[in-house]
Structure formats: structure tokens, C-alpha cells
Amino acid sequence: MTGSAQHELAKWFTCLLQAVLQDLSAYCVSDSFTFVEEVRNFTFSPSVFVCSFDISSLFTNFPLA
Secondary structure: OOHHHHHHHHHHHHHHHHHHHHHHHHHHHOOOOHHHHHHHOOOOOOOOOOOOOOOOOOOOOOOOO
């Protein structure tokens, strides 16, 4: 959908998220396999929570027509 309003919004959103990713990259993993390796020996306490944000499929619910 190059040239559409959604494309411009997606480009803006990508730039916004890149800045966040650079600041928080020490806390990010690239896929679920890496995540499993990272937490395999981790001891979770009640104050720890795990959160996942999948932005690669962010716009899958937009109609294609």
C-alpha cells in the first residue's frame, strides 16, 4: 500500500519505534527461540513479569481492498 495514508503512518510509527528499540535493546530479543534461551535459567520472583510486543504483524487486520 505504498503511497497510501497507512503507509505514511507506518513509516512514522517505525521511526518512533526504532528510537525506543535503541534505548531498550538490552531488554529485547529477536524471536521466541532467543527468548527461551535467555529465560531458561532465570529465576522469576513475584515482582517480575514478562511482556511481548509483536510489531511485525501490526497491520494484518487492515482490509486489503
